[in-house]
Amino acid sequence: MKKVVVASLLAVASVASVARMAVAQTQANPGASAQASGGIQMSPAEYAAYNAAIGQPTPQAKAPALEAYLTAYPQSAVKAATLEQLMLAYSSFDPVKTLDAADRLLQVDPNNLRALTFEAFFRKASADALTDPAAKQAALDKAAEYAQKGLAAPKPAGMSDADFATLQTAAKPVFYSTIATAALNKKDTATAITNFKQELASVPEEQTKAPGPLLQDTYFLAVAYLQSTPPDLVNCAYYAARVAAYAPDQLKPQFEPTAKYCYKKYHGADDGYDAVVTAAKASLNPPPGFSIKPAPSPSDIVAQVIASTPDLSTLAISDKEFILQNGKPEDAAKVWDTMKGKSVQFPDATVISVSDTALQVAVSEDAVQSKTADFTFQLKEPLKTPPAVGAKVTVSGTYASFTPNPIMITMSDGAIVEPKKPTPAHRAPARKR
8 A cells, every 4th residue: 555644644642642541541540449448458568659650740750660560569459450551651652662561461451442452553553664565564464453352342340331432432443444554555445445434433523624543544545445446436536535625735735636536537527526525525425416427438429529520531540540449330430431442641650560561550649659550551562671660651551441449450552651862952053264
């Protein structure tokens, strides 16, 4: 997957803060509360050490204090809660140690939703920085494994339904984004589309308008539609247009090209694009009845050209070829009737191949650009000096037949027209003096 590097849309801190908010649903001092109620017994020394650790004023101070407490009391009755607090402290300044704390917490509590949230988020963030494709995909897949576990995690005993729902609400956008990103990176567009859409549906729509991870993933949703087989150009245009509409002005040029490309690829021109932007800005998903008029089919274009051209013989050779190749039989016959049996010359034809009996050349602009022959000249007589492949020559012949796909027009009486030799200039004799 091609990564769009947009710092203001990546907004790592905002996602990490969501994860920290989820962890903060835990009681601030579970050890003290439990001891007061008689649920957990601590020695006075352990109780003092625990309170001193969780009472540190900053995450940078709290983390080493909690580590010291866990070293001194490795079998603490509040080990899981302490590791949660440690993980939360590290998350504000050290991603590597955050993951280490999350790993340790999952060894104690394998279904801890808070730890799974941090695992998915920070592993995805570190995978994004990798440049080796295989290593990047392996890292993303690992992050997605934690996200899948998080989505399936059961409610812990003792946690209320309301608190668990709050925790899930905070975690789901991280999980869906992680799964979708891993899928898109390996071109599994169906899985990517499903999870990006679930991510966007898991939050209030107003949040999807703000520059940040959700708006960025809306763009990747558009990319997933573009990379689908076959490409879904309508949805690509819609979601990319929404991103361009809400992106900061300085970043719009990074997203508008994708939206306009998908729109023009499907519609055939720019007209009507502004209506897509208006609809996309008003609604996260295409509203009922939303559609984009498709570009006219090749046969429709041919019929329009036939109807609007009084004299078909005046059409350029590239237009005639397009009609012969794409028109209905009756329309192709109308153009061919203006050509067959007529003798013509083509200057600057590009030689594609040559033999004793035939010369194949590229005449139309499309044929020249693709370096493929669109004319075969059956030679009246062998060439004295065959031209080199790629050379420019003037050729003459008479229209004899054609095949439409791929287009090939056959000419009889073919010959190379040699350039005229310049006539020597005649000078008047010098006068004697």
